[in-house]
Amino acid sequence: MLRITPYIQELLNPTPLKPARKPKGPVVIWNLIRRCNLMCKHCYSISVDTDFPGELSTDKIYTVMDDLKAFGVPVLILSGGEPLMHKDIYTISQRAKDMGFYVALSTNGTLINADNIQQIADMGYDYVGISLDGIGKTHDQFRRQEGAFDASLEAVRLCRQNNIKIGLRFTLTQDNQEQFPKMLELLETEEIDKFYLSHLNYGGRGNKNRKDDVYHQMTRQAMEKLFETCLNTLRAGKTREFVTGNNDADGVFLLHWAKKHFPEQAAHLQAKLEQWGGNSSGVNIANIDNLGTVHPDTFWWNYDLGNVQDRPFSEIWQDTSDPLMAGLKQNPRPLKGRCASCKYLKICGGNTRVRAYQVTGDAWNEDPGCYLSDEEVT
């Protein structure tokens, strides 16, 4: 994940490079439930509206939570499926908050309404991310449910009225790329705190439908638009955050953009981006799925590292006898092709290994989602 806002802020007001903070444990994205009321075209968890047998019990979830806390995990992102369909979502959330985790809820928003908004507000979530993949019909078609857009927008408004920090999550594909500017306008009119541009990753239905991924040229246009919007927002004195995920080439593209628009700050930005270091799957990002299986990130559901029913997460996470984990934790990673020789490897860290794996069968091949030209990486 790349936080665009602080880096563009650095171009306007540079601050000294500080020693990098090293969190002890990773951020954990936890798919508490796989059931979902929607059936989105790109969904990595291949969720549907049915029960999935063998999901972790709430007691087991608490045991795992204790291990995560002791291991130094700072953030829990409660996800799914649709996490609001979990029967114990509020008690689980409350316990996580009481234990001092930063707790985020990752929801499609359609189940947030006047009846439960107070309960959601009372949880004190540090952040609620609501997915919106376009305006009106575009979103409904993407999410395969008529009325989904209206319901999610209503959720956005209810959260705003209840002072819950929210963000929109938008997955960019050919189906919705022309609506990207409208999404940024929506952010402004609804005064939303945060915007997360999620590049398509090749997991689950997202892999099956990977032909819908945007062409590299579309990605470049969207990223330039995002940088400009972020810059204008900062210049207007607003505090909105812009973030991207699933394509760490964004850091390198930002550097090239800065070279053009802020040449005197480019070296400074480069140092800051190298400190960020790009992709951190298997290092600072972890995933536990609904059955308790641990993965290097949410898009590696076809790759099991072990199950929290058998071994504590802390043990599984540190076990580098697994070849994928060993490679992900290596610095630099054992990359091949264009990624191995990339001049900016220190910034992007080799980008998204799942895409390389899904397209070529080898996790260490170059990432087909890297949209930089050969000139930009050599």
Ligand SMILES: C[S@@+](CC[C@H](N)C(=O)[O-])C[C@H]1O[C@@H](n2cnc3c(N)ncnc32)[C@H](O)[C@@H]1O
């Ligand atoms: C799996 S959903 C679970 C939470 C909730 N049901 C929702 O849709 O927001 C979490 C996030 O991952 C995004 N997502 C799902 N599959 C993806 C893929 N293949 N590539 C990129 N993002 C994806 C969704 O759009 C959503 O924002």
Ligand code: SF4
């Ligand atoms: S992306 Fe979210 S809302 Fe869509 S099917 Fe998957 S879990 Fe459900």
